[in-house]
Amino acid sequence: MSVRRVASAVADFGLGRHWYQLRRGRQGWDRVPELTRELAGRFTTAVCEAVSEAGHPPAEVEFVAATRYGTAHVAEVMHEQLREAGPKWLDPEQFLHYAPHAPVSAAALAAGIGGAGSTLVGPDAQFQAVAHAVRRVRAGRTAAVVVAAYEALTPFAAAALAGGPGAPSPPDGQVTALVLSAEGSGPVLTPYRSVDDAEVRRLAGGPAEATAEGSLLRALAAVTAPAVLTSGGPGPRDAVVVSP
Amino acid sequence: MTEARALVRAALTTRIPPAEVEALGDHDPLHHLGLDSVALIALVAELQQNPGVQIEDEAVFAPDLSIASLAEAVAASGKATETVPGAEVAGLGVVAPTGYGVEALWRGLLDGEAHRVPSPYERPRPFQVGVLPGARTEEITGPGRLVSLLVLAAEEALADAGTRDRAAVHLVVGTTDTGGNALTHALDGSGDEGGRAVDEAFVGTAARRGAAALGLGGSATVVGSASAAGAVALGHALDLLRAGEAEEVLVAGVDTISETGFHGLAALRTLGPQGCRPFSSERRGIGISEAAAAVLLRRTGTPPATAGESGPSPGPARETGSPAPVRGRLAGYGASSLTTHLASPEAAGIELAVRRALDDAGLEPSDISFVNAHGPGTRLGDAAEADALRAVFGAGLRGIPLGSSKGVLWHCQGAAGVIESQVCLLSLARGVLTPTIGAEPLDPRFADLDIVREVREFPAVYALSVSCGLGGVNTALVWERS
Numbered sequence: 213m214s215v216r217r218v219a220s221a222v223a224d225f226g227l228g229r230h231w232y233q234l235r236r237g238r239q240g241w242d243r244v245p246e247l248t249r250e251l252a253g254r255f256t257t258a259v260c261e262a263v264s265e266a267g268h269p270p271a272e273v274e275f276v277a278a279t280r281y282g283t284a285h286v287a288e289v290m291h292e293q294l295r296e297a298g299p300k301w302l303d304p305e306q307f308l309h310y311a312p313h314a315p316v317s318a319a320a321l322a323a324g325i326g327g328a329g330s331t332l333v334g335p336d337a338q339f340q341a342v343a344h345a346v347r348r349v350r351a352g353r354t355a356a357v358v359v360a361a362y363e364a365l366t367p368f369a370a371a372a373l374a375g376g377p378g379a380p381s382p383p384d385g386q387v388t389a390l391v392l393s394a395e396g397s398g399p400v401l402t403p404y405r406s407v408d409d410a411e412v413r414r415l416a417g418g419p420a421e422a423t424a425e426g427s428l429l430r431a432l433a434a435v436t437a438p439a440v441l442t443s444g445g446p447g448p449r450d451a452v453v454v455s456p
Numbered sequence: 457m458t459e460a461r462a463l464v465r466a467a468l469t470t471r472i473p474p475a476e477v478e479a480l481g482d483h484d485p486l487h488h489l490g491l492d493s494v495a496l497i498a499l500v501a502e503l504q505q506n507p508g509v510q511i512e513d514e515a516v517f518a519p520d521l522s523i524a525s526l527a528e529a530v531a532a533s534g535k536a537t538e539t540v541p542g543a544e545v546a547g548l549g550v551v552a553p554t555g556y557g558v559e560a561l562w563r564g565l566l567d568g569e570a571h572r573v574p575s576p577y578e579r580p581r582p583f584q585v586g587v588l589p590g591a592r593t594e595e596i597t598g599p600g601r602l603v604s605l606l607v608l609a610a611e612e613a614l615a616d617a618g619t620r621d622r623a624a625v626h627l628v629v630g631t632t633d634t635g636g637n638a639l640t641h642a643l644d645g646s647g648d649e650g651g652r653a654v655d656e657a658f659v660g661t662a663a664r665r666g667a668a669a670l671g672l673g674g675s676a677t678v679v680g681s682a683s684a685a686g687a688v689a690l691g692h693a694l695d696l697l698r699a700g701e702a703e704e705v706l707v708a709g710v711d712t713i714s715e716t717g718f719h720g721l722a723a724l725r726t727l728g729p730q731g732c733r734p735f736s737s738e739r740r741g742i743g744i745s746e747a748a749a750a751v752l753l754r755r756t757g758t759p760p761a762t763a764g765e766s767g768p769s770p771g772p773a774r775e776t777g778s779p780a781p782v783r784g785r786l787a788g789y790g791a792s793s794l795t796t797h798l799a800s801p802e803a804a805g806i807e808l809a810v811r812r813a814l815d816d817a818g819l820e821p822s823d824i825s826f827v828n829a830h831g832p833g834t835r836l837g838d839a840a841e842a843d844a845l846r847a848v849f850g851a852g853l854r855g856i857p858l859g860s861s862k863g864v865l866w867h868c869q870g871a872a873g874v875i876e877s878q879v880c881l882l883s884l885a886r887g888v889l890t891p892t893i894g895a896e897p898l899d900p901r902f903a904d905l906d907i908v909r910e911v912r913e914f915p916a917v918y919a920l921s922v923s924c925g926l927g928g929v930n931t932a933l934v935w936e937r938s
Binding site for chain 1: 466469470473475634635636639640643654657658661664676681688692695696719720721722723724725790791794805808812927928929
């Protein structure tokens with residue numbers, strides 16, 4: 213059974229004003245919820261667009277999301293508040309967004325998604341999410357799966373991922389939502405875990421290999437021609453073959 | 457036959473670009489794809505990993521071998537289109553406030569005892585937390601606690617299963633951790649941003665770090681689906697096994713008492729002064745515990761390991777050469793995202809998850825022998841879950857014993873779904889149900905339920921375990937006695 217990308221939606225948003233508030237420390241605390249709201253709102257919009265475009269009844273659609281840093285900006289600010297002012301300063305409403313699944317819950321609620329939902333966290337999460345979705349559709353467990361990713365790095369997280377001193381300017385926040393299904397039109401996605409160079413070359417056949425720098429889902433949302441998208445780096449890596 | 461052909465095509469796409477497989481007609485010879493005899497043998501070996509599928513040599517080496525003829529051979533073996541199998545439980549491991557190991561967990565459940573200490577963090581009210589017996593404060597609050605607990609539970613499960621080749625074992629970790637104390641440690645130590653402290657601050661690396669410590673060579677996944685993360689991790693693992701992408705998956709639920717998590721729950725007024733009191737009229741919220749629980753799931757039909765083929769086991773000794781026992785079977789998993797509010801449990805969402813789990817297992821509600829409820833001891837949570845169970849089981853619910861191990865364990869957060877699955881497996885294996893501690897005095901609204909409040913001998917075949925997380929993460933697992 214072939215599993216296709218039948219819908220997609222993406223959005224970028226500036227993190228500059230949020231970084232400004234995060235760097236202000238105590239003076240910025242009351243503005244931190246704006247980052248939480250913008251992240252959840254933009255993610256929800258992308259998911260709703262993709263679900264609407266795909267046309268599957270959302271009550272039966274499943275949902276798997278991927279993120280590297282999740283909503284850990286909430287924990288960062290909580291830590292600062294606990295150190296500088298004590299527990300009475302914590303915002304109970306912000307704690308609802310503490311878990312990386314929180315944006316998924318918000319989007320599922322808005323889009324009326326009733327299928328199984330999960331959030332995968334980590335450097336391999338986007339590939340794992342695609343593989344999970346393909347598995348669910350191929351097995352006939354569901355007709356369609358939303359595969360989505362979100363990221364809104366803080367100054368701490370951006371610096372840590374860059375492996376050096378703090379980034380002078382923030383990377384854009386990103387939200388991406390695809391719908392994968394066996395029904396509908398769009399490129400076929402076939403994931404392969406941990407393949408070596410020779411296997412990638414063989415899988416590529418005609419199409420050229422491309423490294424999905426940064427966001428695999430972004431690359432899958434944009435791709436129109438046959439391709440092999442890999443996670444990059446030497447040695448065994450994950451790959452998604454895109455075919456007509 | 458259509459399903460068998462789909463099975464063959466799916467197996468081919470693991471070797472041949474999907475476009476070429478799609479272009480090949482059902483009756484076209486497979487040699488058009490350039491498969492040599494070795495590749496054909498490997499393809500057939502993969503197909504035979506589906507339970508019951510056995511393909512004869514004559515079919516494999518027929519000169520006109522095609523997708524259709526191979527599918528015929530698959531279908532002839534009579535198993536390709538049967539109900540999708542579950543997964544066997546090959547090993548268990550746990551560290552929790554009941555102590556170190558599965559036997560300590562069982563004793564704690566029977567005796568209703570677990571280790572608690574005052575919260576290690578500044579607090580407006582005197583909350584207690586569940587921790588491992590003997591753990592020092594600096595250990596409980598240390599940045600490396602998450603992976604340390606994970607490794608302890610995982611080692612027990614791997615030894616219990618007698619896993620021979622760790623290089624092939626996949627790891628799926630469920631946790632609510634968002635970096636936890638490792639993140640706060642890294643934030644405090646700004647001079648160490650390029651080092652280990654920063655790596656630990658990203659909880660998404662926990663599975664990789666755990667796998668490296670355990671010597672596991674398969675994929676390493678972190679599921680961060682709130683308090684149901686452990687149960688969701690079990691569902692992901694089941695899919696991996698059913699798809700034939702893994703022979704063994706180690707599922708670990710793990711969480712610590714992090715400073716931000718503890719204070720966040722207190723701020724949300726979720727913590728109760730007496731911890732978890734499931735179904736009691738005096739329930740006021742939850743208490744939280746650190747814990748790690750691990751289940752080694754093995755693909756149904758994979759030959760069991762034999763004792764003496766792996767390292768020493770901390771569990772009960774087995775005679776050399778005797779097969780590692782199968783602890784039971786994960787028969788089904790169901791989940792739903794249905795909710796109407798981010799902070800409120802939704803009966804309809806839980807009901808849907810339970811119905812889907814039963815459907816996945818191919819069972820009727822009447823097949824379930826007992827229910828290990830999510831039962832956190834919150835006002836709304838217990839009520840919503842009871843309503844969901846009433847909707848699924850109808851009048852039959854009166855005859856189904858129901859309990860919540862959170863009365864003893866408290867809420868083990870990301871570990872809850874896995875440790876409570878172990879409660880089901882142990883109860884099934886031993887024919888004994890353990891009491892719901894703290895349920896007295898029972899809330900009259902649950903008077904129609906058979907809530908287990910004393911140790912009860914009860915032979916059973918199927919158990920249902922419900923796990924829920926904030927934001928409408930509703931899950932249910934069906935466990936079967938071996």
